[in-house]
Amino acid sequence: MTNEPLASKMRPNSIDDIISQQHLVGPKGIIRRMVETKRLSSMIFHGPPGIGKTSIAKAIAGSTQFKFRQLNAVTNTKKDMQLIVEEAKMSGQVILLLDEIHRLDKAKQDFLLPYLENGKIILIGATTSNPYHAINPAIRSRAQIFELYPLDENDIRVAIERAIENAEDGLASYHPQVEEGAIEYFATQSQGDVRSALNALELAVLSAQPEDDVRHVTLQDAKDCLQKGAFVSDKDGDMHYDVMSAFQKSIRGSDVNAALHYLARLIEAGDLPTIVRRLLVIAYEDIGLASPGAGQRTLAAIESAERLGFPEARIPLSQAVIELCLSPKSNSGIKAIDSALSDIRKGNVGQIPNHLRDGHYSGAKDLGRAIGYKYPHNYDNGFVAQQYLPDKLKDKIYYEPKTTSKTEQQFKSIFEHINQSQHKNK
Structure with a gap:
């Protein structure tokens, strides 16, 4: 009797036995085409655990009759790799599955590179990390990168x-x-x-x-x-960021049910810091000036959640999510500041008008009075038309109001009145 786990014993022997990943091994899949023509190249598989990265590698070997060896980038040594290279020199080619390839050190990498170049070693790297961030470019440039998905x-x-x-x-x-x-x-x-x-x-x-x-x-x-249903939560992996992205996009799209679903995932992962930071961002980025009070109410919910801790924290968090979903939306605030920052970063700055310059150096106050700075509080409604932007930007418009709420409709009316007054003054 063998102690080999069932999951290992049931791995497919050919790509025809693979259950999922049809985008790669289906009738038109690129891996199937490589196998059928026996024109294999090194590749990197990335995706969550338990979705078939090792199984596909073994199935490729079984379908092509190439020798197959498996190593771990961390626990196996350079000497282990040397033995496989010697085997490849004798047999012609070896498929090497290298688990945790994102942790391959430079010495092992430098040893393998020549054999990847001459085709003696067909490397199949497996990783749960994003290969574009985690894998050394020297390896990445010599391999095709394929994403694998969880099975349904x-x-x-x-x-x-x-x-x-x-x-x-x-x-x-x-x-x-x-x-x-x-x-x-x-x-x-x-x-x-x-x-x-x-x-x-x-x-x-x-x-x-x-x-x-x-x-x-x-x-x-x-x-x-299977006590907790193997809920997938990798706080450093792609899936974590995918859930955060889906969470914000669901609130932005006003889908309460979807937003609560992704909130539940983050709660189940126990990730309160991510939840509270993202909610505060959403309150100002996506709801913004359409409901200025939403930011304060979200902060109050966050503070309550942090004091309560889980499981009770779910209550104020869910209420904040529901309010943000059903609030009118406006991104005019973030668009306005990003537009202004874009000008600054392009060097489109200009000289501050003399009448706005500070009086911290000799003569500045006299200069300001001579030019005639107008103190708005001395005028009706606390407003007087005068130039504030530098000359080269004096006609620039950064804020473009939305009309998704009564609040911003009111802002729009005031904004347009001020702009008209400024132009009449020129």
């Missing part, structure tokens, strides 16, 4: 049913009888991680007491073996 529930179900029915590598010899509810639980709660689903299934079957040579697996058994 139907894919996981197929993998589970194969494992139950397979006698050689699967669980059929244990005569498992798995309830439909248990299969459904494994498929839905593994969150696209087939390794997690198969390992939980294996534990459930092997830990069940045989009854007349049959091992029954109930829904409760499934829950015991």
Whole structure:
């Protein structure tokens, strides 16, 4: 009897056996085309754990009959790589799957590069990190980069049913009888991680007491073996940033249900700092001047959440999200300051008008009085038309009001009145 995990034993032997990733291994997929023509190039697979990076690498080797070896960029040494290179020199080519390739050090990288160049080693790197940020450019430029996606529930179900029915590598010899509810639980709660689903299934079957040579697996058994549904939360990975992005875009799009869904993901990950920072950004970036009080109310909700901590923090956070979703939206504030910053960064600055210059040096106050700075509080409504921008920017408009709320409609009316007065004064 082998101690090899079920998920490992059930890996596909050819690309025809791969359950998902059809964008790569389907009829028109680039990896299938490479395999069929036996024109392989080095490649990097990136995506969450348990979605088939190692499986596809082994399936490529099985489909092409090339020798296949697997190393880890951290735990295996340069000497281990040397042995594989020697094997490649004798056999012609070796497919090398290198796990955690983003942690490959310079000495190992420099050793491998010549063999990637001459084709002796076909490198398949696997990583959960973004390769464009985490992998050394020297390796990245010599490999095709492919993103793999989490499996959907139907894919996981197929993998589970194969494992139950397979006698050689699967669980059929244990005569498992798995309830439909248990299969459904494994498929839905593994969150696209087939390794997690198969390992939980294996534990459930092997830990069940045989009854007349049959091992029954109930829904409760499934829950015991996959206790929290393998919720994916990688605070340093792409998925974390994808959830934050979806969270803000859902609020910006006024979709309450979607925003609450992504808030729940962040809550489940226990990531209060990210939630509160993003909510405050949204209040000023996306709601902005359409509802100026939303920022203050969001801050109050944030302070309450931070004092309460989880799980109670979910209450003020959810109320803030609902308000922000259903508030009128305006990005006029962020657009205005970004437009002004753009001018500054381009060097489009100009000289400050003399009548606005500070009196911290000798003669400045006299200069200001001579030119005639007009003190607005001395005029009706606290306004008097005069030039404030430098000459080269005097006609520049940064703020473009929106009309998505009564508040900003009022701002627009005041803004246009002031602009008209300024132009009449010129």
